[in-house]
Structure formats: C-alpha cells, structure tokens
Amino acid sequence: METQLLASDPAGIARAAEILSAGGLVAFATETVYGLGADARNGEAVARVYAAKGRPSFNPLIVHVADLEMAQRYGAFDKQSLALAQEFWPGPLSIVVPLAPNHGLSSLVTAGLQTVALRVPAHSGASALLAQFDGPVAAPSANPSGRISPTTPEHVMTGLQGKIDAVLDGGTCIVGLESTIIGGAPLALLRQGGVPQEKIIQITGSLAQAGPDITSPGQLASHYAPRAALRLNAESKQKGELLLGFGPGLCDLNLSPTGDLAEAAANLFAHLHTLDAMNKPIAVTPIPDTGLGAAINDRLKRAAAPR
Ligand code: TXA
Ligand code: MG
Numbered sequence: 052m053e054t055q056l057l058a059s060d061p062a063g064i065a066r067a068a069e070i071l072s073a074g075g076l077v078a079f080a081t082e083t084v085y086g087l088g089a090d091a092r093n094g095e096a097v098a099r100v101y102a103a104k105g106r107p108s109f110n111p112l113i114v115h116v117a118d119l120e121m122a123q124r125y126g127a128f129d130k131q132s133l134a135l136a137q138e139f140w141p142g143p144l145s146i147v148v149p150l151a152p153n154h155g156l157s158s159l160v161t162a163g164l165q166t167v168a169l170r171v172p173a174h175s176g177a178s179a180l181l182a183q184f185d186g187p188v189a190a191p192s193a194n195p196s197g198r199i200s201p202t203t204p205e206h207v208m209t210g211l212q213g214k215i216d217a218v219l220d221g222g223t224c225i226v227g228l229e230s231t232i233i234g235g236a237p238l239a240l241l242r243q244g245g246v247p248q249e250k251i252i253q254i255t256g257s258l259a260q261a262g263p264d265i266t267s268p269g270q271l272a273s274h275y276a277p278r279a280a281l282r283l284n285a286e287s288k289q290k291g292e293l294l295l296g297f298g299p300g301l302c303d304l305n306l307s308p309t310g311d312l313a314e315a316a317a318n319l320f321a322h323l324h325t326l327d328a329m330n331k332p333i334a335v336t337p338i339p340d341t342g343l344g345a346a347i348n349d350r351l352k353r354a355a356a357p358r
Contacts, residue, residue, distance in 0.1 A: 055217040056204065059176040067219045068183040071096075076103060076214075078193040078207045079180055080221025081172035083143045083229050083245050084200040084320065085207050086115065086190030087215060088180075091125075094157035097189050101159070103214040106196040111162040112189040113145050113170050113230070117181035122169045125154045125187055131238060131255055138254050141173035143226050143245025147234025160189045170230055176221035192229060193218075199277055199327065199354075202227050202320045227317035228346050233258070243346035245316070277327035281355040283348075285334035292334045293326050302336065312343040319347055323354065 057063035059080075067077045074096040077088050087103065089096035091114045100112070116122045119136050126148035128136065136146060145168045150161070161167050172178070181188060192200040193207045193215075201207045202224040231244035233251060239259040240248050252258050288294035288302075296302030298310035304322045306315035315338065326333050335351055338344050 075216035091187035091189035
C-alpha cells in the first residue's frame, strides 16, 4: 500500500473523509499527538487500526467527534461529565462515559466495555475532518504499538508508511502529550495528560486516583518506550549517554531552556524520537512534578521502565 501525504486544504480534507468512509485509515494531527483514524462504526476498519499498529486487541480506543452534541450520540453524559466537556472541549481531555442507546459503535472500539472514551480535539485540521466526515473516528496515537507517540507527519511516516492509506498533514502538535483521561464513578484520573488534574479538580471539587484494576491500559509501564535505555533525575551525563535537559544548563537537547513546562511537553516526544535515533542511552535532568510536569514525568517513568 502507498501512504499518501495529504495537505490540510479543502481537497485534502475531502479526500481524507472519503478514505474514512470507505473503511480506510487516515492519520491526522490533533493538538496532543497524531491519531490513526478509522470509522468507529466499521469493525473491519477498526481491526485494520489494531493490525497497522500491531496493538494488543484488549486496548480500547478513544472516539473523536466534532462537538459535544455529536459526542452525546455515542455516550451518556451525567451532570459532572457534561460540566467537564463544556469547560475543556475542544481540548486535550478524554471523558469515559457509559455507551448511549443505539450508539452504533463497533465493539472492537470499546474492546467489549460498556463505556466509551470520547474527545473533541482542538486542532483546525482535525475539526475540519470530523465535521466533513460527520461520524465518530476511533483513533489511537499513530505509532506502532509500544513506540513513542508521533507529533509530526514525519514521525507517522517513519512508523507506519506502507501500512495506512494517508497522513493528513497538520504540522507539529502543539500540546505534544496525549489527552488526560478521566472516567468512572466516583470520577477518577485514568491517565495524566494535556489537561493538568488541578484544573479538573477546580470544576469537580475532587478526583479519585484510579486503582490497580485500571481499565486504561495506557497505564502499562512500558507503553512509551524508546529503544534506548533511559535514566531519570540525572544531574549530569555519564560516559556514552546523551543528556535530555530541562531549564538552563549544558545538554544534548533541551525540552525547554527557560524551564517552561508547556514547551517541554510539546517537545517531549520529538526530542525522544531524535535521541532514540542516535542509539545511545539517554539521561534526563529532573523535571518539576507540578501542572503538566506530572504528565511529562509519568511518560518518562514509563519510557524508563524495565522491559
Ligand atoms: O491525545 C490522545 O488521547 C491521543 C489522540 C490521538 O487523541 N490518543 C491516544 O489514544 O492517546 P491511545 O489509544 O494511545 O490511548 C487511549 C487510551 C488507552 O489507554 C485506553 O485504554 C483508554 O484510552 N481508553 C479508551 N477507552 C476506554 C474506556 N472505555 N475505559 C477506560 N479507558 C479507555
Ligand atoms: Mg498511544
């Protein structure tokens, strides 16, 4: 299969929507990372997503929609989830809710669960595609399973060229971390991500931490692994290592020389991709654990986990 690179102009968007309607696979930019999209009602198309990624089939997928009204076709929102959707959508928050009656989604999307993770992305290309397609798009991050999430069209091509129909070029993802995932009753944090938990608690008053029986396999320790070994909280680099820095100081690549956590998040996966390609162990300087720093440290811990 030849993978087409489509521009995010009206012709490219129309072509991408056509491919989705025909059961094909289109990678598209969101503000978090690139997603690998398929029609969430079409079981065969969704199966191709699992195949292209080499993903274990128990992992449910996030369903992307154009707006809250469309989300309510597929999920049943209570007062609290509605308040969160109104506050944070479009944006980097995925909300797990019970399936709505007559939702029409393939059971492969939910991996057989009675709930669905829904998200309205804030990226003009993604919004245009979802509006034009006018249907639910299941999309995991557009990387081979177990590899670093892609934040540029080049990352997607490197991992999936020849395995998917097209990449809709939406430039570099500005958030650079996957969406925060919340769900359950009481409402719990299932995955740290682009919306810091402090901001969610401002709306909900509280947020439980998910227990060990978590149904969000994005929690698997080695989910975000580069090939190279990773050493965290390094004060300096040891012989043979590459140093990934944060804040002022000498290093091989810096997530944010000024110590800005949003900039660091946006650079995280791209910098890991770059260092990983040099085939040397990577050391990372300490990163504060507040705001977006919590999600950055979560990703780094998973990447450093033994495997
Ligand atoms: O930013 C993002 O969230 C990106 C972009 C493309 O939207 N997507 C993404 O998808 O990171 P993925 O497949 O890599 O991660 C989806 C996570 C998985 O950890 C999965 O277990 C969880 O969402 N998930 C999906 N449906 C769920 C459900 N019904 N209950 C609990 N967790 C769910
Ligand atoms: Mg992923």
